[in-house]
Amino acid sequence: MPSRLAVPALASAAFVLAAGLALAQAPAPAPARPAALSDSLPIPEAPAPKVSKAWLVMDYATGQVLAGENIHAPVEPASITKVMTSYVIAAEMAAGKIKPDDPVLMSEHAWRTGGAGTDGSYSGFEVNKTAPLVEMEKGMVVQSGNDAAIALAEHVAGSEQAFAQLMNAYAKKLGMKNSHFVNPHGLSAEGHLTTAYDLALLGRALIRDFPVAYSYNKIKEFTVGPITQPNRNLLLWRDPSVDGIKTGHTSSAGYCLMASAKRGDMRLITVVMGDSSENQRAVDSQALLNWGFRFFETHALYGPGKPLATPKVWKGEARTVPVGVAQPLLVTTPRGQYARLKASMDLPKSLVAPIAKGQRLGTVKVTLDGKPVAQAPLVALAAVEQGGFFRRLWDALLLWWQG
Missing domain, CATH: 3.40.710.10 (DD-peptidase/beta-lactamase superfamily)
Known part of the structure; x- marks a missing residue:
């Protein structure tokens, strides 16, 4: 018997964006259309060709x-x-x-x-x-x-x-x-x-x-x-x-x-x-x-160049760096399940300057009912140069103290 890829059943969950190891917030996606009665119905099997290899x-x-x-x-x-x-x-x-x-x-x-x-x-x-x-x-x-x-x-x-x-x-x-x-x-x-x-x-x-x-x-x-x-x-x-x-x-x-x-x-x-x-x-x-x-x-969840978080930067001229996606983050879900997505960001606990614009700093992941449906690199949307001598020295002491 040929093996068929089944569409899994989906459980209810609210859409949130947790900041992982970084204490940051991101904007919520654009609101989805109102739920319809048909959204709660199971997806029928795909119409498999009767004769095919x-x-x-x-x-x-x-x-x-x-x-x-x-x-x-x-x-x-x-x-x-x-x-x-x-x-x-x-x-x-x-x-x-x-x-x-x-x-x-x-x-x-x-x-x-x-x-x-x-x-x-x-x-x-x-x-x-x-x-x-x-x-x-x-x-x-x-x-x-x-x-x-x-x-x-x-x-x-x-x-x-x-x-x-x-x-x-x-x-x-x-x-x-x-x-x-x-x-x-x-x-x-x-x-x-x-x-x-x-x-x-x-x-x-x-x-x-x-x-x-x-x-x-x-x-x-x-x-x-x-x-x-x-x-x-x-x-x-x-x-x-x-x-x-x-x-x-x-x-x-x-x-x-x-x-x-x-x-x-x-x-x-x-x-x-x-x-x-x-x-x-x-x-x-x-x-x-x-x-x-x-x-x-298919939904465009996040657009390129838009900050999703501004995590703290150590030893830099700026104290934070905006991070986002370089390419549109798209996700495809069964119709009516958009609001049940969950997203999380994985960023290092400590970001240290210098940081180049476009440098990959972490990952944003999107799941539906605990199963991954999309992910994309998180990149720096602006460069952060090294701070002066005293900024670097002070931040080095704070990092040592916190460690």
């Missing part, structure tokens, strides 16, 4: 898996592999190693292996001719062109094999612990495997790290020469909140879809692997998205 729903903001089955089981990624190819290309471009207007050659190998004469999807770029890298990439992303994926791999790394080494190196950096890539396109190959969870991590990373590259995934059709082909992600036409990510299909992998949608401040990522048809993978993904948005909500 693995599936999940992940909250983008926190990386929390809201529901899933077989999320760490090895599966063939099929053309969802091209999301990894897109990530590598974007990362290499950010490093200055390639450029969007690089002329990319559609080699004879790429054309014969992944072009129109094969059983797989192709882009239509002419053999032995070049196209700008960004156009070739759109041919890979929108049309799922295997030929374009090979041409891009050859341009970036010299060969598919060398590019696969890059794919695996970046996958390791992203925490994709159960993934191994053999090629840039996803056609079945021995050892070319990943998991639903790893793919969700990858989709989350592409959205977060390279939004321009991610934006290609919402293009509904793309034209190369006389050939116009549609994006195979049917949800782009059915749900205006969906803006990606990628489909995949081979006879052994089945029909696969990694989707993402944003409604309000909340974004979800779904992965469905090994479904029964092109339409069914869209239907099942839509059901999972609707379930996630209906029964969960």
